[in-house]
Amino acid sequence: QVQLVESGGGLVQPEGSLRLTCAASGSIRSINDMGWYRQAPGKQRELVAVMFSGGTTNYADSVKGRFTISRDNAKNTVDLHMNNLKPEDTAVYYCNLHEWVGGMNYWGKGTLVTVSS
Numbered sequence: 034q035v036q037l038v039e040s041g042g043g044l045v046q047p048e049g050s051l052r053l054t055c056a057a058s059g060s061i062r063s064i065n066d067m068g069w070y071r072q073a074p075g076k077q078r079e080l081v082a083v084m085f086s087g088g089t090t091n092y093a094d095s096v097k098g099r100f101t102i103s104r105d106n107a108k109n110t111v112d113l114h115m116n117n118l119k120p121e122d123t124a125v126y127y128c129n130l131h132e133w134v135g136g137m138n139y140w141g142k143g144t145l146v147t148v149s150s
Contacts, residue, residue, distance in 0.1 A: 037055055037140065039055050039126065040055075043145075043146070045147070051115045055067070062134055067128070068084060068128075069081040072125050073123060073125075081093055082102040083129075084102050084111065099116050100116070101113075101114040111128065113126070120148045122146060123146060125143040127141055128140070
C-alpha cells in the first residue's frame, strides 16, 4: 500500500505563486509516474502535470509556461511549482502515483488552492 500526503495549498492573490509538495510512503515500486490533478467545483478531475518514471513530463495546456513539476526519487516526493496563478486555477489539487507493474493508482486526499483578490 502507498500513502500520499499533499501540502502547500492555501489562499493566494492572482499572479502569485505557490508550491505544492506530495510525499509518498509505504510499499513504493521503483517504476512509477507521479503527478498532480485538480478538481474545481462542479467540474471533473483533470490532469495538471505528470512526471513519468523516465523523467519526461506532460502538462495541461492551461498551465504550460506557468507550472513546473519536479521529483526527488530519493525522497519519494513530487512538487508542483505554480507561478502567475489565475482565479481559474482555484481547485482541490490531488497527488497521484501510478505504478507501471500492476497498474495501481494511488491518490492523496487533496489540498485546496484558492486564487482570489
